[in-house]
Amino acid sequence: MITNENATRACPVCNSEGYTAERISRDPWRVARxxxxxxxxxxxxxxxxxxMAEFSWDKTVETESVRRKAEQPVLQWFDRKTRWRLHMFERPESRKFLEKAIGSGNVLDLGCGDGRHAMALSEAYTPFGVEIAPVLAEAADKAFAGRGGHCVSADSLSGIGTFEDGFFDGAILNSYLEHDTRPLEVLEALQPKMKPGAPVIVKVPNYGSWNAAVMGRGWCGVRLPDHVNYFTWDSLADMGGRAGYSVQGVPSANLPTNDNMWAIMQA
Incomplete structure (x- = not known):
């Protein structure tokens, strides 16, 4: 297995090289603050x-599942046996936040996978996507074409660049920013592609949650090495502001008991 274990990435927000080691590190992966x-x-x-290959999402999901079962057998057993708890209340969804913000228009799903999330939007929306995995991008492109949209098979910065300025009425970054090594650059590149005031719905794991504080490297949001960024509300809002957006949270969803959080960023 080849890694970049001897390389050092500067902070993707401020480009500083000063850091302190974070406790969720796991050899050979070094997490820093x-x-x-x-x-x-x-x-x-x-x-x-x-x-894209060795550490693709579908592979790391299985790897993490095996690791967690070995390290946390009782906790993982309890989690599997009580999945019903997740359906006791209506769950927050990026799609619903977007539909509440705008009633129709061109919508970009960044890191859209096979397109299923964007296709869950009503037919009032025209779905577009950017997806780096060719097989998934092809599936999304076929799905989106039936609604008048398309998917670009490319990395995010290249894919965003193919669209005209002011093209999108809304965008969804659903569990995406934690995976990109250039999150600030992506948000900056997306900003001019949005119509004035258009909402960008961002969902990321909540590193400021109580569960993250208690579980440390055992927290469900720690996925090494494909989760390369770990957001608290303050750091997510700061990044959005640096990229030129006004940023609002979703108070009903952004709770310390929730392992995920949402931001509504407006261009």
Whole structure:
């Protein structure tokens, strides 16, 4: 297995190289907290080609499941046996937040996978996507074509660049920013592609949650090495502001008991 374990990535927010080690690190992966802006990030992420292949999402999900069952057998058994608890209340969804913000229009799903999330939007929305995995991008493109949209098979910065300025009425970044080594650059590139005031719905794991504080490296949001960024509300709002957005939270969803959180960023 080839890694970038000897490489050191500067803070992707402020480019500072000063850091303190974060307790969720696991050899050979080094997680750091920036000494200047407090952002938490993986210093030595795999190369992009590895993230697409050896450390792709579908593979790391299975790897993490096996590891957690071995390290936390009782907790993982309890979690499997009580999945019903997740359906006791209506769950927050990026799609619903977007539909509440706008009634129709061109919508970008960044890191859209096979397109199923964007296709869950009503037919009032025209879905577009950017997806780096060719097989998934092809599936999304076929699905989106039936609604007048398309999917670009490319990395996010390249894919975003193919669209005209002011093209999108809304965008969804659903569990995406934690995977990209250039999150601030992606948000900056997306900003001019949005119509004035258009909402960008961002969902990321909540590193400021109580569960994250208690579980440490055993927290469900720690996925090494494909989760390369770890957001608290403050760091997510700071990044959005630096990229030129006004940023609002979702108070009903952004609770310390929730392992995920949402931001509504407006261009």
């Amino acid at each position: 920036c000494e200047d802006c407090s952002f938490v990030y993986l210093q030595n992420p795999p190369a992009l080609e590895q993230l």
